[in-house]
Amino acid sequence: MIQRSPTDQVFHAVSDPTRRAILEFLTQGPLSAGEIAALTAVGQHLRILEEADLIRTTKNGRVRTCELRREGLRPVGDWVEERQTPWTRRAEPRVSHDFGED
């Protein structure tokens, strides 16, 4: 087995989406291994992703295949973009309040 340097180990550890998710949960405070397992359990998550139209699942015999619907993320992108674009105009009221006439 290849011996990894400590820095290699950290990069490898954060290269995986599930491990980044686990680290994100732990930013809120300590959790037991069982609690982490429950948070990452897949069944309920797939249901929520499917209801939000972010994935499409098809059943072939006993195998359920999940596929990303990239266009499903559009509402999030749109929402962010709409709030980023007129940024200078939106900032004006706050500026004129801070340096008001009276």
Added chain:
Amino acid sequence: MIQRSPTDQVFHAVSDPTRRAILEFLTQGPLSAGEIAALTAVGQHLRILEEADLIRTTKNGRVRTCELRREGLRPVGDWVEERQTPWTRRAEPRVSHDFGED
């Protein structure tokens, strides 16, 4: 139960780190529900995170508690920062190559 709008559903779906991890896996192509469950199974991931010194686990009877070691991410931040800082100097050779004398 509260009826969520489609946009609310998408935001709720991507608000969870595990679900974002699942979407990230699916950007590579379709996966079966079983494959996703295997990718998100927690035991092996906790071992890798602990070996990389990103979490500290303590055992209390049968409960293993996991705690984030925020300083463990420093090698990643340092590596990125070291490559971002001298950006203008590093970009020069490429610029002089594109618009070279000969």
